[in-house]
Every structure is written in structure tokens, then in C-alpha cells.
Amino acid sequence: MSMMEEKVPGHTGRSEGGNWPWMHIIGFVISILLTLIALRLVLAHAMGPAGLFVTIMVLAVLQILVQLFFFMHILEGGGPRWHLWMLTLGFIFVFTIIAGSIWIMTFGAESY
């Protein structure tokens, strides 16, 4: 494991100045767009409940990808891959929350 000699609190080392942060801006616009589409579809009752449900789920997954690639720089960085561990755990938790909530909120629709 690479352990740096000197660790400086709060010093992140700024990236070379001058570059316009295009990735961030594009990501920001896309993530806002995805949100607005979801809102619009629901407000306009654009589809039946099942259709809305599936569409919003798809939009949500896209949103996760946008966050990971445009803001969290999932592909960059050296050293131990802590972020992969966290990401796996995060996916497990997200899956649990969503699947669990759906299961719970069916209220005994399961047969006794």
C-alpha cells in the first residue's frame, strides 16, 4: 500500500488552472435534464402507473451513471481502490432500499 510521507490536511492540490470545467458543466446540464423529464412525465400523467414506474427507474439509473462519470471521476485516481468497495456497498444498499420499499409498500398483496 502506498503511504505518502507527508499528508497535508485540507490540501487537495489544484488542477492546472485555466481549463474550463466542461465535464462538470455537461454533467450538470444532463442531470438537470433527467430530473426535469421525470417531473414532466409525472405532472403530465404521460403514461400509466407501470409505464411511469419503469421510465423513472431507467432515468434514475442514468442519473447514477452521470454522477459517477461526470462528477465522481470513477475512472481516475491511483492507490487502493476504496471507491470500488464503497460503490459495491452503495449499490447493495440502494438495491435493498428500493426493492425493500417496494416489497414493504405492497401491503400484503402477497398471498397468505
Next chain:
Amino acid sequence: MPDDTLNVSHFLVTGDPLIYGADVSIVVVSIAIVAVLTYYRKWGWLWREWLTTVDHKKIGIMYMIAALLMLFRGGVDALLMRTQLAFPNMRFLKAEHYNQIFTTHGTIMILFMAMPFIFAMMNIAIPLMIGARDVAFPYLNAISFWMFFFGAMLFNLSFVIGGSPDAGWTSYPPLAESEFNLGPGENYYLLALQISGIGSIATGINFFVTILKMRAPGMTLMRMPLFCWAVLATSVLIIFAFPVLTVALALLLIDRIAGAHFFTMLGGGNPMMYINMFWIWGHPEVYIVVLPAFGIFSEVVATFSGKRIFGYASMVASLMAIAVISYFTWLHHFFTMGAGPGVNSFFALSTMIIAIPTGVKIFNWLATMYNGRVRVTVPMKWALGFIPNFAVGGATGVMLSVAPADYQYHNSYFLIAHFHQTLIGGVVFGMLAGMYYWWPKMFGFLLEERYANWGFWWFNIGFYVCFIPQYLLGFMGMTRRIYTYPTGMGWSTLNLISTIGAFMMGLGFLFIAAGIVYSIFYGERDTTGDPWNGRTLEWSLPSPAPHYNFARIPVVTSRDAWWTMKEERKQGVLPPGRDELRPIHMPKNSGRPFILSLSFFVAGFGLVFHWYILTVIGFAAVAACLLLRSFDYDTDSYIPVDEIKKTEASYGRS
């Protein structure tokens, strides 16, 4: 939508002597503080040394003071409630007032007492334990503290301005919706939690990164003190749990302020979704606050048994197991909502499983003491008091987790007794143990023992006198959140005993507080930096630690690093040749975290009363602070070698 118009009698809460009393004391205390600061010309000192600091040690101390004050306020709430319940048909508090008090009591104890107390201990100890000079993001750390602080201020303000929330600390809709809860109290609840929640998430991220990235050379993960592991687990839980609370509160706020229907009874809303989301956060939250306490007990028990902790690897594994499993149990808080037998069985089982790693930890603490030379100091007393306490709390938890049985226990005084046993016996005992343990490291003197012992015994015995009767009352059918009860239920004696216990705990708290004041003047100075013959790196530093913590970053070769160094020195093994001192790179103080959080407070206050102009002003100031920070390149500086030498020499070190 609620009516926006307000008049003065609405704005300032009137008509209740207790609240007039609070008004008067708030004004008096504020005037006193201003007067003292002005008289001793301490404004500049306050600003430079505290309000703008980014030093983790000072931030930790501020968290701790805030937590103790909130423990006091929450404790007074508790005593008011217990007084009202001491006898049947009491006429001490009115029903609405009682509702407000149990709501603020619960909210304050969990979010504004337990949370800052764990953050206090994390801030004070973690960087010192892992051999770092500060946390990974000191500026963010300051933001976290001030967001917590102003969130707590906003919440407490509700008592005198506008009225307190009264829908319980869980704030379930539909009761918490504007249909049934017009007043600004619920808005206060939602916004205060939202503001302090931002701080909590940032703290979780900060300590996660700190522990993974800032360790001294040689300190592998498996050489970390167990407190670090506990905080790592807590940070993971914070990162994943708090966003769910943020969303739940935001949706409820949108319902209340913008007239949406996420959780209403009409318009397609479903209040049960809020309950679901609240506990997706809520159950991990109870482990967020208790895991650091477990970590503290591990340090305290090892130090005062003079042994390494027994079963280190199994301790780590059980911490991590608890962290992950606690994410799969949330439904046990609403078995009675009727989700069906399949759902209830799943969550009952997952809840029972979590008792296993908890049990492993208890046995490891006992095994550590076994055959050790146990020194029963004050921190050790709290650890010893914790073990039987938590055994009972855990056992009643398993009883509650049996879904069919929970239909009997749910929302009864049995539940109340269970979670107070885990939260007081676990979290409060743990934080007090940590406070006594690390106090010399924070301030350079020890807390006096006599007062501390009186405090411990009154609090500990009072605890059982207060809460064991509540288990019985629960069995006898007394439900929670009732403000009075008739005679002839058979509850009167037990309630009276419980109230007596509560006042015993109050007395215990007063002894603890008096002991602190006494020790400030007469406490034994800690000149060695290692008053307990400690095992971990924080004890290798002088007390209080210098601003930069370590003049030279230590090189770690084993678990319990400081103990090993001491052993080697005793055997005459000379420490390896030391490097020359080098200038130390440190972050600069900044007033912006304070102003940023103050701006959030202003925006939040505006939203509480639907004063949108104030809200806009507040958020504009927030944006300005963020922008200024983005273009601020002057954020750090070097401490020159001369100055380090001088500081070290003043501690008698080189």
C-alpha cells in the same frame, strides 16, 4: 396551504409561565455573555481562536460543549415530563405542552446531543490516534460544526418564537402535514434537521477519508485502534443513511410549504412511505451513535486492563457486520403497519441476527478484563456500568424483534425502556467514558474523581430506578406519549418510582457538571501527556496537543503503537534516528464556515415563516460564500521550524 399572515402574539409564544421563564433566562444569559466578553475584551479572542478555527481539537471541544448543553436542555425536558407523570391526573403540563416537550426532548437527544457528542469524540481523538495533523478536510470540518450549531439554534429558537414542533421526534405524517399541524413548529423541525444534516453528511465523508488516507506510515488498517474502526463503520453508515433522511424531510417540507401530496391522505399521497424512509435512516442512525461508543469502550477497557484488546479481528469483523446488517432491519420499527407476514418475518430475522455480533463484542470486553490488572478509574466505571446495562437493552431488543410479540410491546413503555437502555446505557455512558478518558488530552488537566464518582453512581443507579419500572408499565399497558393517566390503573406506584429515578439521574448530571467546574480550578495537571499509561498514539503527545499535533509524524510498527514504543524504550531499544524537523504545512483559519452556516440559518428561518425575501437573502449569501471559497487560493501556510522548536521546548520536548 397554511395561512401566511402572522401577528405578534403568534410570533412570540405567549401565555405560559414556563416559556416566560425561558424568555427571561435567554435574555439574561445573552446579556451576561455579551457583557463578560466585552468586559474582558474577549471578542477578538473568541473570533480568532474559536469561531474561525479549523483545528480538529478545538472543533471537537466546541462539539462537546454543545452536546453537554443540549444534554442539559433535553434533561430538563425529561424531568418536566416525569414530573407530569409522577402522579395520576397531574395538572402540571397541559396536553399540547407535553406533546411539544416529548418532541423536542427526543429530537434534541438524538440529533443535537448524541450526534455532536460522537462528533466531539471523533474530532478529538481520531487524527491523534492515526498520527495525522488534522482531518482530511479541515475547512469542511468547520462547516460541519457550524451547520450543526445553527441547526440546533434554529430548533431551540422554536421554543420562544413561533412554538415548538409537537408531532414526535419521528414527525410522522399525516399528523405532521399542514392539514393537522398549522403552526411553524413542524417547519422548524424539518429545516433544523435539514441544516444540521448537511453537516453530518460532510462529517461522515470527512472521517471516512481521514481514516483511509491520513494514517501515519506503518499504520495498516489492522493496526488501527478499535475506535478508528468504529468511526470508520459509523462514517460508512452516515454516508449511506443520512441522504435518505434528507429526502424524506425534503418531501415533507415540499408538502407543507408548496402544497404537494407526497405523504398526505388525499391527492394520491401515502404517509406510510414517510415512515418507511424515516426508518431506513432511523435504524442505521441508532448504530451511528452507538458504534463510536463501542469503540471508546474498547479503548478504555484495554487501557485500564493493561492488556491488548481480546479478539481484535473479531471485534473488527463484528463492527463491520453490524454496520452492514443494520441496513437490513429498518422495518422492525413498524411491524404493526401491516406489511404482511413475509415482510415481517424477513425483518424480524435480520434484526435478531444483529444481536450476534453485538454479543461477540460484549464477550470480548469481558475476556479483555479477564486476567488483566483492572484499574477502576472513572472512565472504566462507565465502561463497567455499560456492560450489564447493554446486555439488558440488547435482550429486550431481541424481544421486540419477535414480530408477533411486538404487537404487544410496540409504542408501549416497554419500547421506551428498551431504547433508553441502549441509548443511555450505550451512547451516553460511552460518551461520558470518552469525555473523562480524553479530557486531560483536551485540556491538560484531569477531572476530579470524587465528584465524578458521585455523578457516576447517582446516574447509574438512577437509571435503573427510572427505567426498569417502565418495562413493567409497558407490560401493564401504559402506552408512550400519553400526558396523564387516571387512578386505578395500577400504574401509580411504578410511575412515581420512575420519576424518582429520573431526578436521581438529574442529580448525577449536576455532580458531573460541578466536577467539571471544580476541576477547572483544582484539577490535577497532566504534565506527562500520558496520565493513564495509554496504549495508542494520542498519549505520546503532550497535553493539550500542540496545534500541529505531531512535530514529526510517527512511524508505526505494531498495533497499540505507543505501548510498543514504551516497551522498547524500557528494554533499551533506542528509537530509530530521528529526522530533522521540517516546516509544517497547515490550513489557515477562516471565518467563512461560520458565515456560510449563519446564512443557512437565515434562509431556514425565512422558510419557517414563509418569509421568502429572507430566504432568498440567506441563500444568496450561501452562494456568495461558496463562490468566494472557489476562488480563494490562500488557504494554507507553513509553520517555520523555529516556531515548532519553540513550541516543543515549551513542553519540555525536542
